[in-house]
Amino acid sequence: MRLVRLGAVGAATSQAVYHALARRMTPQSQDTVVLCSPAQPYLCLGYHQTYGQVIHRAEAARRGLPVIRRRVGGGLTYLDSQQLFYQFVFHHSRLPPVPKRLYARLLAAPVAALNQLGCPATLEGMNEIEVNHRRIAGIGGGRVEEASVVVGNILLDFPADIMAALWPCPFPAFARLAAQALDKRVTTLRKEGLQASMEKVEATLAASLAPALGRPVAPGELTPEEWETVREEEQALTDPEFLELHGEGETPPLTELKISARAYIHARQIPAPGKDLWAALLVKEGVIEQIEWEPLEEKKKGEKADLAALTQAWLGRPLVAWKKEG
Template sequence: MVFGVELAVHDFGFVDPIDSQALWHALVEEVEGPTLTFMRPNSAYVSLGMHRHVREIDEAVIRMRGLPVLRRYVGGGPVYLDQNQLFFQVYLPKSMAVGPHALLLTRLLSPAVSAFRAIGVDAILDEHGEISVGRRKLCGHGAGEIGSGVVVVGNCIESFDATEAAGILNEPKLVKECAARLMARYVGPPEPMKAGETFTEAAVEAYCDLFGATTVVGIPARAYEGRLAEVRAGLTDPAFVAGNDLGLTPPDRLEVIKVRAGVLLLVGKGKDWLAIAIITFGELEELTVACATCDLVGKEAVDFLATGDEVGGAFLRRLSGLTGV
């Protein structure tokens, strides 16, 4: 993947939560060649994917914690972001983003794997397309076409507060506890780490190799400042954040919560019962049903769902589709 002799790079340092989204949304429409940026939010916030419903987040908890809520122009579910995550973004004009989507994404994420290795983490790009160490996801990522550009966004997770992250979900307490337990097992490094300059320097070198760049240049302010105020206003528009006119479908009584690729919570909500299945890499790890008069696991939970209402039947069919059993 060789495009030229220059890689445009800028490290924005600590920025307000809105600018940790607005800066790359503004830049992706203006890039003229391979571009790489870094930034870190100076406080925690919640980010909601373009096509996800605001009812998926617990607005009461979020208000109590004083967390801003931002909707992004790329996909994915609600996520908790904070200053313990170093964001990086890779941009290309659409004319340079050629080839199958999956292959292009792999190529654009591979240099980040090299940067993780430079800070002493034995990272790989795993079979699910995640940057991970063992089964733990080290980097959340998203990709999209915005205007005339293509962007891949990622976050180097230095440490991860699973309880805080699960707490933003608009789910019963039992579901949040299960989500937090899985996040603690599968998200973030085994031990807290610091990325800092070592990660960014290694990433610049690796992306120079990818693009065949022999020169690193700065990004002139004119490349994004003219668009930045407009993007900030759009991202903070209450109607956009709420999802008005986006054709969003509210959460159903049957939901799949993705902890990381391959690790899922299947949640079913009957009239007077709650079912939770933990699925790890295609295997059913745990199945429970809780109601006012019972707490069931395993086969007893399956029997309850099989003889229950239509939500129970739909839950079992979805479970079979996700696990093959």
Template sequence: MSAAIRLLRLGTVPGWMSQAVYHALAETMHSDRPDTIVVCTPNNPYLCLGYFQHSGDVFDKTALQKAGIPVYKRRIGGGATYLDKDQLFYQFIFNNRHVPVSPEKSYRHFLQVPLETLQHFGLESRLRAVNELEVNGRRIAGIGGGRIGEASVVVGNFLFDFDYETMSRVWRAPCPGYREIAREALRQRVYTLKDCAPQLQPDEVEAELIRRFSAHFNQPVVEGTLTPEESQAIVRWRHKLTDLSETECETSIHRPRPLKIAAGVFVHHGACVLPGRKERYVSVLEQDGRIARIMAQDGLPRRLKEMENHPVPQAWAALEALLVQSGIQVESKTWPQN
């Protein structure tokens, strides 16, 4: 592969366009189109759902309306994210033939560049769990990827700052304890460059990232522009991204899911029915293979707290056994089946 890679430095763009551009480039990809790297920043906040997520499962409708933040649904995987002007995006849209078939190898192939960029600035960085970039053991990027038509897509960002309060406020939470656990876990495990390297500016990070492309891919990288066909496709995708309706693929796998905060960090909940048909919730933070915290509503056994610091999956079985022994039915849950 010797053809030049096209670089699109789009600067600051509308939020919808920061998502639409890579969808449009992937949709219009064919054999004579160049592999492309996009670098841009959204000029307004928005929320973005992964392809396999349902808006009603992830976000609180009332909170969304109060916040007035638009929601877009991308056609690649990953979890729900909050995005705004304090994030620098990098997006790789390459022909499928030029990318490893294995998702793990594909992520490593593309994420090596942002990883080395962070390391260049003296940050202790690593790639964890296939597609998560960490600094000092904490998540510092939102990464997603997948295949659209003839293109392989990997997208990510550098978090210069993050609005923890807005993200935690719009999550759908079955009870206050769940939101409290999720908010605290978000602050503990999602890191920003403002926290670890406040002197860094977006333009210098962007310049270092771009400087590394050619050597990493062993190809020339040439700055270019969008074609008229691609520009038209971007406009079409603006409307497609706002379609949050369920697809056949989603419906076939629809089930309650835990909230992922970072690699190895999940917030679970269980809906419990007490004698007399009273409903109560237990909220659980799973962290690095152990139950880190439990919050149970009134009426649930206080002994549930004894499960903290115990390893999973044994702790899940013990938690459910304690509920059953107390005459409590677990109606639904997001932790694994025993």
């Protein structure tokens, strides 16, 4: 197994490397682990996501964030220089075909590295790396031609407020709750009180690979031919047509947003005295944990919905009850 440590690389390169290795994969190819860190911030769409449905285009443009689409799964990610980006590119025949087993084998290394760094990380919900029930990494994977790919990142720091501002939230209360929830449910090495440098995190993960995967690791570099394919992939993954793969233009705003393996935010509209209300619901393991209200147009002057009473009535109840009664 080859370990390629690229250090800081451009946004498109950070995604193109594993696509290139996957494209060139044959049964005779070396399995490769790539470690790198994006030199500048960018957004990355999951393969099946629709651009306008998950990214606030104007906000992304205002911040000058490049957008890239990957060919593997998972949701929208914000990547920057405060994340160690790890990429497993193996021939599919050398990994279990079942995602649960595949994730367990490959993610054992980042989990071990985090523990060595002092974070009690565990693998939850098949593919979420968590520390005390808070996500510390984003994960995506897929079959790309003959390769099985799993990518993820270790967060040294993470700007939850910027990420939340980039979602096309349906109303301000939803955005507020999303930002709060993200900040609460996502942790970083810094939040855990660790001031580890990128070099230390990378070295710790590199040292965890052989024992976790049970295979020897040899340091290596990309060949000129592989770099050539990387350059092709950089073009392909940022091609405007590929970015708009599942539909162009604006799409209906979000009504559901995943925060972690257990926590989602749902948007619901309900009739109420005086005003119709939008509710942003933080739902943890199916139970409504927090509500933020967004009043709409007044139906009849003077009538007011008792938001405190509505909140008390719904907190702690299952979301399915809202679906029936709300």
